[in-house]
Amino acid sequence: LQTRGRYKSKLHGATDCLVGLTVEQKCELAQRELTEMENDIQSMKEDSEQTMEKLKAVTEEADAWWTDVKKAISDFENITSTISCKRGSVIASEKLLRYMEEKNCQRDLLREKLLLKNFLLKSYKKKLLQQLRQKEQVGETLCEVRLQQLQVRNAQYQEKIDEKNQELLKLKITLGKTVQVLNFYKRKLRDAMETSTSLSKNISQRKELLEKIEREAALVEEQQAEVESVNCQLQKQLSDYSVPPVLSYVQKKMDVTDLKSSLKAWARKVTVAEMSLQSYRRAWNQVRMYDN
Numbered sequence: 001l002q003t004r005g006r007y008k009s010k011l012h013g014a015t016d017c018l019v020g021l022t023v024e025q026k027c028e029l030a031q032r033e034l035t036e037m038e039n040d041i042q043s044m045k046e047d048s049e050q051t052m053e054k055l056k057a058v059t060e061e062a063d064a065w066w067t068d069v070k071k072a073i074s075d076f077e078n079i080t081s082t083i084s085c086k087r088g089s090v091i092a093s094e095k096l097l098r099y100m101e102e103k104n105c106q107r108d109l110l111r112e113k114l115l116l117k118n119f120l121l122k123s124y125k126k127k128l129l130q131q132l133r134q135k136e137q138v139g140e141t142l143c144e145v146r147l148q149q150l151q152v153r154n155a156q157y158q159e160k161i162d163e164k165n166q167e168l169l170k171l172k173i174t175l176g177k178t179v180q181v182l183n184f185y186k187r188k189l190r191d192a193m194e195t196s197t198s199l200s201k202n203i204s205q206r207k208e209l210l211e212k213i214e215r216e217a218a219l220v221e222e223q224q225a226e227v228e229s230v231n232c233q234l235q236k237q238l239s240d241y242s243v244p245p246v247l248s249y250v251q252k253k254m255d256v257t258d259l260k261s262s263l264k265a266w267a268r269k270v271t272v273a274e275m276s277l278q279s280y281r282r283a284w285n286q287v288r289m290y291d292n
Helices: 002-018 023-085 090-137 144-239 246-291
Strands: none
Touching: 023 090, 090 144, 144 246
């Protein structure tokens, strides 16, 4: 539209001059105007094609970026779901730490790449400005259309530089947050490992106590079996006795008294053994409940 307006103004300004020209001069002048318009249209077409290619490249870059973001979100959700399903899992925590470290490295590489691209764009801008100053110093003047194109390109590059700076700032903020999250999970992993160590030590102590209780319970059961067999023998002897002579009776009576006292002693031992067995069984049940 600006080109058409310019040519219209030229044509309107030159109408007075065309009045006194011949037909051949008018045709030549029209041919020149047509050639200039075709050249301008061609340059505008090339600029439009370059703009379309840039827009396509930006769109492809945005699609690739969005794909990477969705993949990163999916990977992070998978890792967090693994940790939530297996609380206290050291392997899942280490996997999360490795994932966060890989993401930090990728962000650092992207930041360095953006810094390098920003530096190249700035140097290209500086080079363009230097060329423009050199052309102005030697007396060369650029045409209005080319100057506008350079200004537009300069503005586009400046916008891209601002966008890259904003992206770099966002990446720095994200990196800080990621480092905080990484430190938090490192502390959490360290606490979990300390808790696991203490639990392993406690479990080993409980196992030793359990083995000791099992040995004592087996010993008590053996003693109880021996006492019961002796008791059965004594009961059988008491049931099968016959009336002996007086001296033999007195002797047997004394033996029976001794046996009864021994039986009472053994009964007391059996009672004590049963009470000890019950206490060991209660301790064993408590240990089993704690382990479960």
